[in-house]
Amino acid sequence: MAFDIDIQRNNSEREALDKDVDTITTISGVLKSDTSIIDPVIVTEVDLVDIRKANYMYISRFARRYFITGITSVKNGLVEISGHVDVLSTYKEQIRDNTAIIKRQEKKAFYNLYLNDGVFKVYQNSTVLARAFPSGFTTQELVLAVAGK
Amino acid sequence: MAVTDSSIVDIKYEAVETSIGYMIFPHVYVNNTERSFTNTSIIAKPIAVQCATQARYTQLEGSLRQYHSVAGDPPGSVTITFPSIRGLEIRATSATGTYVTSWYYNNTRIMYDSHNSAWDGITGFCIITDVNNVSTPCLISGYLTAATAHGEAVIVTDYPAANKFGTFLGQNTGYYGPGVSGTVAEAVVALILGQSIPAADVDSEDPYDPGGNTEPGGGDGDLDDSTDPIDFPVDPIISAVDTGFITLFNPTLSQLNNLANYMWGSLFDLENFKKLFANPMDAILGLSVVPVAVPNGGTSNVKVGNIDTGVSMNKAGSQYVNVDCGTLNIKEYWGAYLDYSPYTKAEIFLPFIGTHPLDIDDIMKKAVHVKYKVDILSGACIANIKCGDAVLYSYAGQCAATIPVTGRDWTNVVGSALSIVGNVAGAAVTGGMLAPMAAANVAQAATNMSKPNIQKSGSVAGMAGIMGIQKPYIMLTRPRQAVPKKQNHYTGYPSFITTQLSKCSGYTEIEAVHLEGVPGTTEELAEIERLLQSGVIF
Numbered sequence: 153m154a155f156d157i158d159i160q161r162n163n164s165e166r167e168a169l170d171k172d173v174d175t176i177t178t179i180s181g182v183l184k185s186d187t188s189i190i191d192p193v194i195v196t197e198v199d200l201v202d203i204r205k206a207n208y209m210y211i212s213r214f215a216r217r218y219f220i221t222g223i224t225s226v227k228n229g230l231v232e233i234s235g236h237v238d239v240l241s242t243y244k245e246q247i248r249d250n251t252a253i254i255k256r257q258e259k260k261a262f263y264n265l266y267l268n269d270g271v272f273k274v275y276q277n278s279t280v281l282a283r284a285f286p287s288g289f290t291t292q293e294l295v296l297a298v299a300g301k
Numbered sequence: 302m303a304v305t306d307s308s309i310v311d312i313k314y315e316a317v318e319t320s321i322g323y324m325i326f327p328h329v330y331v332n333n334t335e336r337s338f339t340n341t342s343i344i345a346k347p348i349a350v351q352c353a354t355q356a357r358y359t360q361l362e363g364s365l366r367q368y369h370s371v372a373g374d375p376p377g378s379v380t381i382t383f384p385s386i387r388g389l390e391i392r393a394t395s396a397t398g399t400y401v402t403s404w405y406y407n408n409t410r411i412m413y414d415s416h417n418s419a420w421d422g423i424t425g426f427c428i429i430t431d432v433n434n435v436s437t438p439c440l441i442s443g444y445l446t447a448a449t450a451h452g453e454a455v456i457v458t459d460y461p462a463a464n465k466f467g468t469f470l471g472q473n474t475g476y477y478g479p480g481v482s483g484t485v486a487e488a489v490v491a492l493i494l495g496q497s498i499p500a501a502d503v504d505s506e507d508p509y510d511p512g513g514n515t516e517p518g519g520g521d522g523d524l525d526d527s528t529d530p531i532d533f534p535v536d537p538i539i540s541a542v543d544t545g546f547i548t549l550f551n552p553t554l555s556q557l558n559n560l561a562n563y564m565w566g567s568l569f570d571l572e573n574f575k576k577l578f579a580n581p582m583d584a585i586l587g588l589s590v591v592p593v594a595v596p597n598g599g600t601s602n603v604k605v606g607n608i609d610t611g612v613s614m615n616k617a618g619s620q621y622v623n624v625d626c627g628t629l630n631i632k633e634y635w636g637a638y639l640d641y642s643p644y645t646k647a648e649i650f651l652p653f654i655g656t657h658p659l660d661i662d663d664i665m666k667k668a669v670h671v672k673y674k675v676d677i678l679s680g681a682c683i684a685n686i687k688c689g690d691a692v693l694y695s696y697a698g699q700c701a702a703t704i705p706v707t708g709r710d711w712t713n714v715v716g717s718a719l720s721i722v723g724n725v726a727g728a729a730v731t732g733g734m735l736a737p738m739a740a741a742n743v744a745q746a747a748t749n750m751s752k753p754n755i756q757k758s759g760s761v762a763g764m765a766g767i768m769g770i771q772k773p774y775i776m777l778t779r780p781r782q783a784v785p786k787k788q789n790h791y792t793g794y795p796s797f798i799t800t801q802l803s804k805c806s807g808y809t810e811i812e813a814v815h816l817e818g819v820p821g822t823t824e825e826l827a828e829i830e831r832l833l834q835s836g837v838i839f
Contacts, residue, residue, distance in 0.1 A: 168838040190824055239829045240837055243819045247829060248803035248839075252814035256793030256836070258807030263794035265637035271792050272639075274780040278752075281777050285671055286627030288772030289592040289652055294557065295617065295677045295701070296550040297586035298603060 154180045155213040157194055157233070159220075162208035166219070169244040176206050184232065189214045191221075194233040200225060209235055217241045531691035533672050540620040541678050547586065549617035549678060550603060551595035557588075560603055560612045582706060589701040591677045592653070592767055593622040617677060624673040626773050631664045634779060640665055646778045648757065651684045653766035654698035656758040659775070663688045671773050675700055680763070684773070702764035793836070805839045 157180070160173040181196030183189075192211070203223060210217050218235030226232055240247065257263045541547045552560070564582075584605045598618030603610045631647075633640040640661075647659040651671070667689040675682045680701020686694035757776070761769045785791075793808045802809075811833040816826055 165838055167836060190822060237825060239821060239825045240832060243821055243829065246819040249818055250814055250816055251799060251801050253799050253812040254796040254809060255812035256810040257796045257805060258789045258793050262798050262805065263796045265794060267795035267797060268638050269795045273783040275783055277781060279779045279781055282774050283629055284772055284774040285629050288626055289624060291594055292590050292592050292767060293595050294552050295589050295591050295595060296552050297678060298548045298605065299584045299586055300604060300607060301545055301548055
C-alpha cells in the first residue's frame with residue numbers, strides 16, 4: 153500500500169535532536185519487500201532532479217524521520233530511496249524526558265572544571281613564576297659563648 | 302569425573318603421626334591425577350590409629366600366623382579383589398561367618414616365617430571382611446605400626462554394623478571405626494567396599510576451594526573530613542644559658558675588639574685563671590654570626606675563667622629566636638584541575654636550608670605561613686611551613702657562621718665550607734624523566750609531567766646561607782594550556798552530574814542512562830544510547 157513521504161533537506165548536524173529541515177516535496181511510495189522500517193527502501197516514481205538535494209525524509213506512516221542514505225534509479229522514473237532512521241530526532245521528546253549522568257557538557261551549568269579532562273593539550277613550554285614571602289632574615293649579629301657565668 | 306574401565310585408579314594411604322597416634326589419609330589418583338571423592342561405600346576419613354607396641358605387633362603377627370596355620374582358608378563364596386597398591390594385591394576370601402585374610406604378594410601367597418621378612422616386602426595392607434553374611438562375629442583385629450606401614454596405613458570405612466568382630470584367637474577385638482573406641486586392640490580395621498570411584502567428583506584443584514567467603518560491606522565511613530589545627534611549635538623549655546655553664550653574649554664589634562685586646566694583653570692574669578682550663582681560649586666556647594636580632598638580656602662584664610675582663614657586653618636574653626617570614630596566599634590560575642597536581646608543581650626556597658618541593662594540593666587556595674625558630678647557641682634552625690590550619694612541612698638547617706678563634710676552629714670552619722661546596726656540585730640535577738601521567742589520554746597532553754626534575758639548590762648552610770638569599774619564596778610551574786576556539790561546543794567540558802536531559806543544551810555526552818518510555822525497537826534504543834554516549838547536541 154502506498155504512503156506519503158516528505159522529502160526534505162536537513163541543514164543541522166546529524167547529532168542534533170532538533171533538526172532544521174526544509175521540505176522539498178511530498179511523494180508517494182511503497183516499502184520495498186524485505187526491508188525494515190529502521191532501514192527502509194522506498195520505491196517511488198519521481199524525477200531524480202526533483203529530489204537530488206534531498207538528504208532527509210519523514211514518513212508519517214512509520215512515525216519516523218530518516219536520513220536518506222541513498223537514491224538509486226531502478227529504471228526511468230522509478231527510484232529507490234534508502235534511509236536510516238534518525239532516532240534522535242524521531243524520539244527527541246522521549247529522550248529529553250529521561251534522566252542520565254552527564255559525561256561532558258557545553259554549558260557552564262553542568263560542567264565542572266575540577267574534574268580531570270583527558271582532552272586537553274598543553275604547550276611544551278611551561279610557565280615558571282616565583283612568589284616571595286613578605287619577610288625574611290634582615291640582620292646579622294654576633295654571638296659569643298663563654299664558659300661559666 | 303567418571304571413572305571408566307580404562308581409567309587407571311591408584312590408592313595410596315598416608316599415615317601422619319600425631320600425639321594420639323597416626324592419622325590416616327587416603328589419596329586416590331585417577332589417571333595420575335589426585336581426586337577427592339565421597340561415596341557411601343567408600344568414605345575417606347582420617348582415623349586415629351594408635352601405634353601398637355612391638356609386643357603387640359608380635360602378637361598380631363603371631364596371631365595371624367597362628368590363625369592362618371590353624372584355620373587355613375575356609376570355604377566361601379565371596380572374593381573381593383582390590384586394585385593393586387604398589388604392586389601388592391590383597392585377596393580375601395570369606396566363609397559363612399568365619400573370615401580369614403590371606404596375604405598375597407605379586408599373586409603369590411606369602412607364608413611368614415618372621416615378621417621382619419613378612420612385613421618388609423609389604424608396603425600396605427588392608428583387611429577385608431564381608432559383613433553381609435555373618436552369623437558369628439568375624440574374628441578380625443589388626444595392628445599397625447610405623448615400621449610395618451612404611452608410611453602407609455589402612456583406611457576405615459563407615460562400617461555398617463557394629464559388633465561384627467568377635468575375638469580373634471582369644472583376643473577381644475571389638476569394632477573400631479569412626480568415633481568408636483575398642484577395648485583391647487588399638488588398631489583400626491580397614492574395609493574398602495566396592496572398587497569404583499563415583500561420577501560425582503569434587504575438583505580440588507581450585508586453590509581457593511571451597512571459597513564462598515564473599516560478602517557485602519563498606520559505605521559506613523564517618524565522612525568526617527575535619528582537620529585538627531597544627532600550630533607552630535613553642536620554644537623549648539630548657540635553655541643552655543639557664544644551666545650556668547654557658548653565657549651567651551651579643552657583643553658589638555668594638556666590644557669584641559676590647560675583649561680580644563684584653564685576652565692578648567698583659568693584663569690577663571694567668572695565675573688567677575681558673576685551673577679548669579689548660580688554655581685561656583678554652584673558656585671561649587665559640588663566636589658566630591647569626592642572622593637574627595639577639596634578644597637583649599641586660600649587660601654584664603665578660604668573665605673568662607672567672608677572671609673579670611672588665612669588658613661589658615649585652616647578654617643574650619634567650620637562646621631561641623623566632624623569625625616570622627609572613628604569609629603568602631596561593632591562588633588558582635584557572636580555577637580548574639590544571640591548578641593542581643600533577644599539572645602544576647610547587648617548590649619553596651628556604652634560607653639556610655635550600656629548595657624543597659611542596660605538594661601543590663597542600664598550598665593551593667591556602668595561606669602559606671613560614672616561621673623559623675633559631676638556636677643562637679648551635680646555629681641550628683628549623684623552618685615550619687603552615688598551610689591553612691596545620692603545619693605540614695618542617696625543614697632543618699644551619700644558620701650560624703662560625704668565626705674561628707682557635708686553630709681547631711679554623712680547621713672546622715674550612716672543612717665545613719668545603720663539604721658544602723661538594724654538596725652543591727653534586728646536587729645540581731636529580732631525578733630523571735618522570736613517568737607520563739595516565740590522566741590524559743592524548744599523546745601531547747600533560748607533557749610537563751615528562752620533564753626532568755632539576756634541583757634548584759644544594760646546601761645553603763652557615764656562611765653560605767648568610768651569603769645567600771635571605772627571604773623565602775615559592776616557585777610555581779604551570780602548564781600552558783592550548784585551547785582551540787569554542788572547544789566547549791565541539792567537545793564539551795567534564796561533568797559528572799545527574800540531570801534530566803531536557804535541561805541540557807548544546808553538546809552533551811552521556812556517561813550512563815537507562816532509557817525509559819522510548820517507543821523504539823531494541824535496535825533503535827541501542828543506537829540512541831550509543832549516540833548519547835558519543836555526543837549529541839540538545
